[in-house]
Amino acid sequence: MTxxxxxLRGIGRTTLAAFAAIGRIAIFAASAxxxxxxxxxxxxxxxxxxxxxxYFSLPVVGMxxxxxxxxxxxxxxxGGARFSAETVVPSIVAIGMVRELGPVLGGLMVAARVxxxxxxxxxxxxxxxxxxxxxxxxxxxxxxxxxxRVLAATLAVPVLVAVGDSIGIFGGYLVGVNRLxxxxxxxxxxxxxxxxVWDIVSGLWKGAAFGFIVAVTGxxxxxxxxxGAQGVGRATKAAVVAASVLILATNYILTEVFFSA
Amino acid sequence: MITLxxxxxxxxPNRVLRGVDLVVPRGQSMVIIGGSGTGKSVLxxxxxxxxxxxxxxxxxxxxxxxxxxxxxxxxxxGMLFQGGALFDSLPVWQNVAFRLLRGSLRRPKAEARDIxxxxxxxxxxxxxxxxxxxxxxxxxxxxxxxxxxAIAAEPxxxxxxxxxxxxxxxxxxxxxxxxxxxxxxxxxxxxxxxHDMSSVRAIADRVAMLHGGVIQWTGPIxxxxxxxxxxxxQFIHGRAxxxxxxxx
Numbered sequence: 001m002t003x004x005x006x007x008l009r010g011i012g013r014t015t016l017a018a019f020a021a022i023g024r025i026a027i028f029a030a031s032a033x034x035x036x037x038x039x040x041x042x043x044x045x046x047x048x049x050x051x052x053x054x055y056f057s058l059p060v061v062g063m064x065x066x067x068x069x070x071x072x073x074x075x076x077x078x079g080g081a082r083f084s085a086e087t088v089v090p091s092i093v094a095i096g097m098v099r100e101l102g103p104v105l106g107g108l109m110v111a112a113r114v115x116x117x118x119x120x121x122x123x124x125x126x127x128x129x130x131x132x133x134x135x136x137x138x139x140x141x142x143x144x145x146x147x148x149r150v151l152a153a154t155l156a157v158p159v160l161v162a163v164g165d166s167i168g169i170f171g172g173y174l175v176g177v178n179r180l181x182x183x184x185x186x187x188x189x190x191x192x193x194x195x196x197v198w199d200i201v202s203g204l205w206k207g208a209a210f211g212f213i214v215a216v217t218g219x220x221x222x223x224x225x226x227x228g229a230q231g232v233g234r235a236t237k238a239a240v241v242a243a244s245v246l247i248l249a250t251n252y253i254l255t256e257v258f259f260s261a
Numbered sequence: 262m263i264t265l266x267x268x269x270x271x272x273x274p275n276r277v278l279r280g281v282d283l284v285v286p287r288g289q290s291m292v293i294i295g296g297s298g299t300g301k302s303v304l305x306x307x308x309x310x311x312x313x314x315x316x317x318x319x320x321x322x323x324x325x326x327x328x329x330x331x332x333x334x335x336x337x338x339g340m341l342f343q344g345g346a347l348f349d350s351l352p353v354w355q356n357v358a359f360r361l362l363r364g365s366l367r368r369p370k371a372e373a374r375d376i377x378x379x380x381x382x383x384x385x386x387x388x389x390x391x392x393x394x395x396x397x398x399x400x401x402x403x404x405x406x407x408x409x410x411a412i413a414a415e416p417x418x419x420x421x422x423x424x425x426x427x428x429x430x431x432x433x434x435x436x437x438x439x440x441x442x443x444x445x446x447x448x449x450x451x452x453x454x455x456h457d458m459s460s461v462r463a464i465a466d467r468v469a470m471l472h473g474g475v476i477q478w479t480g481p482i483x484x485x486x487x488x489x490x491x492x493x494x495q496f497i498h499g500r501a502x503x504x505x506x507x508x509x
Contacts, residue, residue: 129344136309138360
């Protein structure tokens with residue numbers, strides 16, 4: 001009997017641990033929001049975080065979007081050719097980029113770059129007692145470390161998504177015009193005509209949610225890092241994994257909310 | 262005066278503190294000695310509220326540490342951490358003047374910088390050090406910067422966590438002398454945790470020995486060598502044989 005129930009117990013334990021972790025992250029996120037809203041504020045740390053999260057992520061998000069837009073154009077063209085629908089390439093590239101691929105791939109790239117760096121930085125601060133030092137200097141770590149990063153990521157990632165969307169559509173345009181033989185003016189007209197404002201706005205909302213998730217998970221795992229280099233390494237890995245999974249799950253939920261009939 | 266009564270703290274099954282009672286008189290330098298892992302750092306962190314004791318009371322000048330207004334309470338303290346705990350992202354002067362650049366003790370930036378440079382000078386560092394980053398400093402210099410940060414806001418109570426760990430004997434002597442001078446000239450109450458006996462003799466007015474989660478012995482430094490307490494005698498002479506079990 002024990003052998004029969006052992007795998008079930010393992011599944012149960014893992015499921016409960018996952019729910020417990022989500023609960024702890026949710027409480028941490030609520031605390032972060034409350035610290036964002038209440039003074040004191042740290043504008044210098046916020047500006048630094050905006051640069052770190054937003055500006056310095058532009059190259060990786062831009063490159064990802066450029067190649068994704070191009071690949072998307074090729075895929076839609078070859079797939080559409082099966083039922084003589086090659087002309088939908090511009091509109092599907094645009095809609096696919098702004099609704100789905102721009103926010104999701106942008107969010108995942110920021111998760112890889114930013115959640116890891118926040119977790120490593122904050123985790124190192126934890127193990128070298130810098131966070132304890134902050135407390136003894138009458139500075140709340142949630143206010144000084146977490147609040148500026150969470151606010152900055154929530155505001156910066158939608159901007160990154162907007163830039164990524166534009167570059168992705170441009171990537172599709174380059175492939176469409178130079179490789180697939182589309183007329184440039186027609187390609188742009190189709191892109192413009194079939195794209196609605198809500199397509200773009202929904203993607204930006206997703207970007208804000210993903211930015212929030214990235215910064216919260218980075219800070220949470222950093223603040224709860226184990227001891228030593230191994231502890232910081234584990235925290236960094238856990239932050240990236242948790243941020244990526246939460247981004248994909250949140251993306252599905254938001255898509256249901258925004259677009260379900 | 263800092264008073265600890267019946268402090269217990271456990272981490273899971275590991276009962277680190279098992280009823281610590283200790284009084285640190287105002288203006289005195291108390292050094293807590295004890296082996297590694299006996300809970301000396303946990304005790305300091307309990308006083309500062311960085312670790313919550315399971316039971317027991319901590320009062321500072323009659324004020325309960327757990328119910329006091331946090332900012333005002335912490336403004337009375339300065340702390341030198343074992344590894345310095347300097348903020349890597351800030352230059353040295355901003356580390357020293359951290360408290361003076363934000364919060365209730367905020368000063369204009371130029372004034373905060375001047376105070377930081379003055380405190381750096383007090384711990385024997387040149388003004389040129391002010392614009393360096395912590396990673397550019399040696400271990401001894403980092404300790405001095407940590408010391409300058411601990412005294413920057415002129416606190417009433419200063420904690421020193423293993424102030425000479427990792428330093429060569431000469432630099433350790435310099436840091437010990439600095440701590441003694443600064444504590445005397447500021448009239449501050451000091452609590453130091455260490456297992457470096459040269460530090461104990463240089464810094465302490467009173468000594469307390471923590472072992473087995475309780476204070477085994479406490480008394481003036483002048484009585485430390487003559488006390489018959491077997492724990493203290495084994496510890497200060499570094500004997501392998503005695504009531505303290507050495508893990509081999």
